[in-house]
Amino acid sequence: MKGGYMLNELDPLLHSELRLAVMSILIGVEEADFVYLREQTNATAGNLSVQLDKLSTAGYIEVRKSFKGKMSHTTCRITPVGIDAFARYVDTIKGYLHISG
Amino acid sequence: MKGGYMLNELDPLLHSELRLAVMSILIGVEEADFVYLREQTNATAGNLSVQLDKLSTAGYIEVRKSFKGKMSHTTCRITPVGIDAFARYVDTIKGYLHISG
């Protein structure tokens, strides 16, 4: 996928519908909790859990697990690394979409 | 993935790096042959073959197999259905990328 025309490689971590959705939401907000993300993306909890792990492992988001009483509560926020990766992804995919600027 | 915020479902047929690359190339050109697409995308022939089949089966592209002597020659062109799907994909993913218009 390298060396071609004008098509650079798309970050495989972001080129996934659910992970991209999560990043898209997080980039516009200070932080969001697990339930909010699940509602907004309509993902199953299991799928969301897995994808948040991947984003977290990559350092794209920070996941904080706290307790409200004894009930767990998970909040996520995007990191500077994540913001950067998202920006690069946007630039790259613009090449595919024939969007200039 | 439906009913959320501003994030509609991304056409899974187009939300694949290689298939999107193929469509991106084909939308800008009358037609392109197998070799050209393989070079521009840097895909393996096997992978390209499979993905062209999927796009063709969906009616997004038309694949014409001819013979130059006895050597096979495959040319592809995008269909109106494909142009339409591509346009919708672009609109949809703009929501994820925070690109307006």
Added chain:
DNA sequence: GGTAAGTAGTTTATTTTATAAACCAACTAA
């Protein structure tokens, strides 16, 4: 107290998808 139902999530298994490896057939050149 006991049990049924709901919330908040994780782990694991299954399905789907992408990718690579192996292959077929023809051609080219030594």
Added chain:
DNA sequence: TTAGTTGGTTTATAAAATAAACTACTTACC
């Protein structure tokens, strides 16, 4: 004739997404 190249397809493997099952806690009701 045989070794390498071109133009692909088919098949096997690796990786990814998704769903199902499960843990742990809470609330409501009898």
